[in-house]
Amino acid sequence: MTVPTDDAFAQAKTLFLDAVALTEAGRHAEAETRLEAAAALVPDRPSTLLNLGVVRLRLGRPGEALRALDALATLEPANPAGRFQRALALNQLGRHAEALALLDALLAEHPATAAAHQLRGQTLQALERHADALPAYERAVALAPALAEAQLLLGQLLRDLQRPAAARNAFEQALAAGADAALCRYFLAGLGAGETPTSAPPAYVRGLFDSYADDFEPHLLDVLRYRGHEAVAQAAAAALAGTPVEAALDLGCGTGLCGPLLRPLARRLHGLDLSPTMLAQARARGCYDALVQADLAAHLQQTPERYGLVAAADVFIYVGALDAVFAGVRRVLQPGGVFAFSVERSDGADLQLRPSLRYAHGAAHLRALAARHGLAIVQEQALVLREDQRQPIQGLVLCLRAPAPASAA
Incomplete structure (x- = not known):
C-alpha cells in the first residue's frame, strides 16, 4: 500500500476544511466533490468518511451515504457520530430494525446523547x-430541553395518545426552543389553544404527503374507507351532463386518485399539488396532460389557463x-364552468x-362564499x-357553476 506524501496530506486537509465550510453553508454537492478528492489523496480517513456520509444524506442519497459510513465502521466500529449517521441512513432506507440495534449500542455507551434518544423514538x-x-x-427532552x-415529536405522539394537556405543553416548549412558529401554533390550535390559522403550513402539508406517498392510496381506500373522490367526480359528471369540457384542473391531485375519474370529463386534464413525491406518482398514472407543483391559491391567481371544470377532493x-x-377558482373558471369539491362538515362553525x-x-359558510363569488349551487x-x-x-360535496355567457342567459 502506498503511503500518502506530506504534500498529499496537506492537499487533503485543505480540501477537507473547504468541504466543512461548504457543508455549513448548505452547499452539499460542492462539499461532496471536495471530500471525494480528499479521499482519493488520503484514503480511509475516518473524518473524511464521516463527512461524506453526512453530505450524501443531506443530498438525499442514503445508499451511497451508508457505503461511506460502513467503511468508517470497519475502521472505527464504536465511533459515536458514525453510529448515529449510519442509523439515520438505515432509517431512510427503511431498515429500521438495524437502525434500532445501532442506536441501542450507541446509547449503552453514551446514554446522555439526546439526539440519539430522539432518533431512537423516531425509529x-x-x-x-x-x-x-x-x-x-x-429522555431526549429531559437531557436537552432546547431540542x-x-x-x-413528543407533542405529536402525546396528541395521538390522547393526552392533550401534555401535548400542549410539549408544543409550547418547542415554540420556546425556536421550533417553526407557524407549525407550533397550528398544532396548538388543533388542541384548542390559540387562534385558528387560516391554513396548514405548506411545509407541513408537503412533508406529510411526501412521506405518505407510497402508502397513501392503500391506507386511504382500504383502512379509512375513503370515497370522497368518487362523490366529487360523480357530482362534476352530473353537472356537465355528458359533455366533456376542453380543460379541467384537479386541485391537490396527490397521487392522481381522481385522475381516471376526471379524465373522461375533459379533453385536457391538469393536476396541481404541493408534494413532488405525490406528483411523481400522479405522473406515472398517465392520466394528466400537465402537472404543476405549487400552492393552490397562488397558482389560481397567476395561471393564464382557463378551465371548464375545477375539482378538489379532500383538499380543503x-x-x-x-x-x-x-376567488382564484372564479378567476380560472370559464363562463358556465363547474367547481366540484368536498369538505369535512363542521358542527355549525x-x-x-x-x-x-x-x-x-x-x-x-360555504353557501355564503359561493354567493359572494358569483357561483351558483348546482x-x-x-x-x-x-x-x-x-x-x-x-362531509359535504358541493358542485357550483359560474355564470353562463351573456348570450346564453
Whole structure:
C-alpha cells in the first residue's frame, strides 16, 4: 500500500476544511466533490468518511451515504457520530430494525446523547412501537430541553395518545426552543389553544404527503374507507351532463386518485399539488396532460389557463380559509364552468381546526362564499367521507357553476 506524501496530506486537509465550510453553508454537492478528492489523496480517513456520509444524506442519497459510513465502521466500529449517521441512513432506507440495534449500542455507551434518544423514538415509531417511543422522546427532552424537534415529536405522539394537556405543553416548549412558529401554533390550535390559522403550513402539508406517498392510496381506500373522490367526480359528471369540457384542473391531485375519474370529463386534464413525491406518482398514472407543483391559491391567481371544470377532493381539509381559493377558482373558471369539491362538515362553525389537524367547514359558510363569488349551487350532498379511528367523518360535496355567457342567459 502506498503511503500518502506530506504534500498529499496537506492537499487533503485543505480540501477537507473547504468541504466543512461548504457543508455549513448548505452547499452539499460542492462539499461532496471536495471530500471525494480528499479521499482519493488520503484514503480511509475516518473524518473524511464521516463527512461524506453526512453530505450524501443531506443530498438525499442514503445508499451511497451508508457505503461511506460502513467503511468508517470497519475502521472505527464504536465511533459515536458514525453510529448515529449510519442509523439515520438505515432509517431512510427503511431498515429500521438495524437502525434500532445501532442506536441501542450507541446509547449503552453514551446514554446522555439526546439526539440519539430522539432518533431512537423516531425509529420505534417507524416500527409501529409508539408506546415504546414515548420514553425515548421524554429522555431526549429531559437531557436537552432546547431540542426543539424532539419537543415537537413528543407533542405529536402525546396528541395521538390522547393526552392533550401534555401535548400542549410539549408544543409550547418547542415554540420556546425556536421550533417553526407557524407549525407550533397550528398544532396548538388543533388542541384548542390559540387562534385558528387560516391554513396548514405548506411545509407541513408537503412533508406529510411526501412521506405518505407510497402508502397513501392503500391506507386511504382500504383502512379509512375513503370515497370522497368518487362523490366529487360523480357530482362534476352530473353537472356537465355528458359533455366533456376542453380543460379541467384537479386541485391537490396527490397521487392522481381522481385522475381516471376526471379524465373522461375533459379533453385536457391538469393536476396541481404541493408534494413532488405525490406528483411523481400522479405522473406515472398517465392520466394528466400537465402537472404543476405549487400552492393552490397562488397558482389560481397567476395561471393564464382557463378551465371548464375545477375539482378538489379532500383538499380543503388542509386549506382552512377558502375565500382566496374561491376567488382564484372564479378567476380560472370559464363562463358556465363547474367547481366540484368536498369538505369535512363542521358542527355549525364557519371553520374548525380539529385535533386530527384537518379543517372542517360549515355548510352555511360555504353557501355564503359561493354567493359572494358569483357561483351558483348546482348540488349539495351530505355524506360520510371516510373513517377515522373507526368513526365516520361527516362531509359535504358541493358542485357550483359560474355564470353562463351573456348570450346564453
